[in-house]
Amino acid sequence: MAERRVTVVAEVGLHARPAATFVQAAAKAPIEVSVCKxxxxxxxxxxxxxxxxxxxxxxxxxxxTAEGEGAEELLDELAAIASAP
Structure with a gap:
C-alpha cells in the first residue's frame, strides 16, 4: 500500500472546489483510495x-493511501491537488 502525507495549503482547506477536484481525480482510478486526518x-x-x-x-x-496498479502516480496527483494554494 502506497501512502503520502500532505499539508493542505488552500485557504479553504479541503472543502468546496479543492475537495471536488480531489474526489474527481480519485474517482477516475480503478483502485482503492482513502484519505484521513x-x-x-x-x-x-x-x-x-x-x-x-x-x-x-x-x-x-x-x-x-492507495493500493493497486498506478497507486504511486495517483497519489502524486492527489498530493499535488491537496497542496495547491
Missing amino acids: LNRDPVNAKSILAVMGLDVRQGEEIVI
Whole structure:
C-alpha cells in the first residue's frame, strides 16, 4: 500500500472546489483510495461527502493511501491537488 502525507495549503482547506477536484481525480482510478486526518479513521477518497466530512482546514496534514496498479502516480496527483494554494 502506497501512502503520502500532505499539508493542505488552500485557504479553504479541503472543502468546496479543492475537495471536488480531489474526489474527481480519485474517482477516475480503478483502485482503492482513502484519505484521513492524522489519528483519525480513513474515509473513501472517492466520496465527496466523506472528504468534506473530514473538515480538513488550511495547514492540517492528511494521509492519502492507495493500493493497486498506478497507486504511486495517483497519489502524486492527489498530493499535488491537496497542496495547491
